[in-house]
Amino acid sequence: MPDVSPRRRFLASFALGAAVPALAGPPAVPLVPARMVPSTRQAIPTVGLGTWITFNVGRDAQLRAECTRVVQAFLDGGGRVIDSSPMYGSSQDVVGHALRTLNMAGQVFGADKVWTGDEAKGAAQAEASRQLWGVPRFALLQVHNLLNWQAHLPMLLRMKAEGRVGHVGITTSEGRRHAEFEQLMRTQPLDFVQFTYNPLDREAERRLLPLAADRGMAVLVNRPFQQGALTQRLTRHALPPWTAEAGAASWAQLVLKFILAHPAVTCVIPATTQVAHVRENLAAARGPLPDAALRRRITEHLQAL
Amino acid sequence: MPDWLSYSLGDAQIFSARAYDRLVERCMQEAWPAQPLVLVLGLAVLVMLWWRPMAGARGLAGLAAFSGVSMAAGWLPHCYAELHWATGWMAAGFVLQALLLAAVAVSPGALQRAASPGARAGAVTLFTFAWAAMPWLSLPTGASAWRAELIGLMPAPSIAMTLAVVPLCASPWRFLLLPLALAGVLLDAVTQASIDRAQWMLLPLEAAAMAGMLLVLRRI
Numbered sequence: 274m275p276d277v278s279p280r281r282r283f284l285a286s287f288a289l290g291a292a293v294p295a296l297a298g299p300p301a302v303p304l305v306p307a308r309m310v311p312s313t314r315q316a317i318p319t320v321g322l323g324t325w326i327t328f329n330v331g332r333d334a335q336l337r338a339e340c341t342r343v344v345q346a347f348l349d350g351g352g353r354v355i356d357s358s359p360m361y362g363s364s365q366d367v368v369g370h371a372l373r374t375l376n377m378a379g380q381v382f383g384a385d386k387v388w389t390g391d392e393a394k395g396a397a398q399a400e401a402s403r404q405l406w407g408v409p410r411f412a413l414l415q416v417h418n419l420l421n422w423q424a425h426l427p428m429l430l431r432m433k434a435e436g437r438v439g440h441v442g443i444t445t446s447e448g449r450r451h452a453e454f455e456q457l458m459r460t461q462p463l464d465f466v467q468f469t470y471n472p473l474d475r476e477a478e479r480r481l482l483p484l485a486a487d488r489g490m491a492v493l494v495n496r497p498f499q500q501g502a503l504t505q506r507l508t509r510h511a512l513p514p515w516t517a518e519a520g521a522a523s524w525a526q527l528v529l530k531f532i533l534a535h536p537a538v539t540c541v542i543p544a545t546t547q548v549a550h551v552r553e554n555l556a557a558a559r560g561p562l563p564d565a566a567l568r569r570r571i572t573e574h575l576q577a578l
Numbered sequence: 579m580p581d582w583l584s585y586s587l588g589d590a591q592i593f594s595a596r597a598y599d600r601l602v603e604r605c606m607q608e609a610w611p612a613q614p615l616v617l618v619l620g621l622a623v624l625v626m627l628w629w630r631p632m633a634g635a636r637g638l639a640g641l642a643a644f645s646g647v648s649m650a651a652g653w654l655p656h657c658y659a660e661l662h663w664a665t666g667w668m669a670a671g672f673v674l675q676a677l678l679l680a681a682v683a684v685s686p687g688a689l690q691r692a693a694s695p696g697a698r699a700g701a702v703t704l705f706t707f708a709w710a711a712m713p714w715l716s717l718p719t720g721a722s723a724w725r726a727e728l729i730g731l732m733p734a735p736s737i738a739m740t741l742a743v744v745p746l747c748a749s750p751w752r753f754l755l756l757p758l759a760l761a762g763v764l765l766d767a768v769t770q771a772s773i774d775r776a777q778w779m780l781l782p783l784e785a786a787a788m789a790g791m792l793l794v795l796r797r798i
Contacts, residue, residue: 329593331660
């Protein structure tokens, strides 16, 4: 097999992405376009589900039932990537509750994180998280916000070598510690990186996204809606007619399509508590994506609002 | 750069206002009939502060200590821990503060300023705010009365009660009580602000009023 550079392999995965079926699921569901994880060539749907704030509902039976309906709509709609963290309160437990209720633990691409300053507690925390989810193993474990990555990253890479986790990554959000993040991307054998990117938070375009493409790393995009603040602000304005060029039926879809149109992005993970929003988010992955000129127009328009 | 410096105010929000409100409502329903009990205890302390100042001051410090224990043994582990991972640290803070308040209540001379009418008036004002005003000011329009935050049952009025003890204390005790109380003020304000609640300013206002009273009391 000829040697293929990470960048070429990555670009090939993007070009083929639309034709790659999502992870195995019921055959009747509409597929969400998928892209490959460059390091393992595993295809994942391009829209995932975040759980920050939205799934931290404690033992509240009504809110847990609502979260379960969100997960059901997400999986029924062809979504697979669910992302959580020990930092998110009861979110992991609520995800696990939903997966057990739906008997769908085997259907998800479970992405979680290690988040502790204590080196000795990292492995135990990862195992506790796995038990909360009720999955045989995580598809992805990430060092959350680079917290004590010096200890946790080697531990996660060992877990991957032993087959106890599928992929390893690091995360940050809201533009924090990008210099250190970039340094780790240059020096560590990472499968995934996760950071914030949207039409108004575009710092990642300068270095992190191109570097991910160069290094053959999959990219998860968090906080696409600026924790809801962006979509709340946008709903006060009418959606301009020209957004139909991108096939966007709402502001949320326009933002997601903007993000997914960047070739280095593998999957965006918006969080929501509403089934209608889940369907709207998944639908954003289908249809046309904005070209460079339209992406520029989106950015300029949103900045002006 | 230390890891903790990379966190912002937005990171303080790890749950929604709706999840928090429903948790408070559920836990306060489970706490019934503690509500009338703490209201009566508060009234008793208030009356004593006027008629038997030293006993009232000891009662106030004792009730504040009891509230700290109640937070550490009740609200934090049984309710708030459902949503927040740091309740163990918060409980430790409340236990430490409760020990300090208990020491204030029993130590001779610790509450010597209770004899001063000015200090007593300040304490009564601050305590009345914690006991009677905060529960209703903490209720957004149209919210269920179960969400009223009462002394001994919820952190904010319990912290406010500690602030009411401060003007009655002699200097060393006063400064021992302040660090944890002010940390509680800050934590509560950040939490409430993170879920867009206007009542985030209640405790900082009480703390500012207490600081103003201490300045005035130094001059009289």
